Amino acid sequence: MSLPTSATPTVVFLDRATIPTQIELPELDLEHKRIDYDFTSPEQVVERLQGVQIAITNKVILDRERLSQLPELKLIAVSATGFNNIDIDYCADNGIAVTNVQGYATQSVPEHVIAMIFALKRNLFAYHNDIAAGEWQRNKQFCFFTHPIGDVAGSTLAIVGSGALGQATATLAKAVGMKVLFAERKGAPSCRDGFVPFEECLQQADVISLHCPLNEQTLNLIGERELAMMKSSSLLINTGRGGLVDEAALVNALKQGIIAGAGVDVFTQEPADSSNPLLANMSLPNLLLTPHVAWGSDSSIQNLANILMDNITAFIKGEKQNRIV
Structure with missing residues (x-):
């Protein structure tokens, strides 16, 4: 699962535009194209990766059908943390290494989460819209409370996912005076020390923030049943993966007052379009949407780029770094 030491590898970045142009990709220390x-x-995937040893992808899907046509591919370097767009089992069975980038957004994502919490708790978006609609002028007072x-x-924040991002979010939340709970895995037969059962978190928390990976166990982690368990005054924040939340159930919960508000940065399909229940209802005053940018401060993306290229250098040198397989 490595390259011959004499090889000059070709590296192909399939979706470079997922990294802003102002962010520099460091050059590899070794000779390459x-x-x-x-x-x-x-x-276009198979054509562009023919004869290529190293592929970089953020969201381009590399499934069994495509990978089976790329016998020279030795490394897939994912320019993100999530790797559900890669057929990991095929890679493991066929000698293709996979790396990802972790821990690069431990400042950016928590700040985005806390920003969403403040905006929703204080109803900033709703007040902004009221002013635009002329409510202040009609009220004829120096302020108004709609x-x-x-x-x-x-308030109490329950975090689902105790990795680097969950832990960093907890640190920032505590700094602004929040009490923090870490949720045990949904359906777990027992509860680890320092964790609170999943359903208890739903019932106790004023805010739920999702930071877990998307897989078969976490698909629609939050649906109609889970939303009904939450306080009517609570918020749901999702900067993890879109599939963690049943989007139609969330819209219904917001409309019916089952929960007070939601901040969503990730969607089941990206880019989302008007067929997505969230976009179709984005005029709701208690729904705050952003286009998968929680991770995207300039400093975080530069960290990502540095780690990404370091992963490739390590692989070429025969070293294991941030390896999934």
Whole structure:
């Protein structure tokens, strides 16, 4: 699962446009050839990776059908943490190494989560829209109160996912005065020390923040049943993966007052379109949407780029770094 020491590898970045142009990709320490494509359609994958030893992908799908046509491919370097777009089992069975990038957004994602919590707790978006609609002028007072304003300090945040991002979010939440709980895995037969049973977290928390991976066990982790367990005053924040939440059930919960608000940065299909229940209802005053950018501060993306290329250098040198397989 390595390259011959005499080889000059070709590195192809299938979706370079997922990294902003102002972010520099460090050059590898070793001799190589690199080709960048801004975007790659499913039909272009095999053609662009023919004879290539190293592929970089963020969201381009590399499944069994495509990988089976790429016998020279030795490394898939994922320019993200999530790797559910890669057929990991095929790679493990056929000697293709896979690396990902972890821990690069431990400042950016928590700040985005806390920003969403403040915006929703204080109903900033709703008040902004009221002013635009002329409510202040009609009220004829120096201020007006059309929406409740909640304090963040003193509220309880339940975090689902105790990895680097979950832990960093907990640190920042505590700094602004929140009490933090870590949720045990849904359906777990027992509860680890330092964790709270999943359903208890839903019932106790003022805010639920999702930071777990998307897999068969976490698909629709939050659905109609789970939303009904939450406080009517609670918020749901999802900066993890879109499939963690049943989007139609979430919209219904917001409309029916089952929960107070939601901040969503990730969607089941990206880019989302008007067929997505969240986009179709984005005028709701208690729904805050952002386009999968929680991870995307310039400093975090530069960290990602540095780690990504370090992973490739390590592989070429025969070293294991951030390996999935």
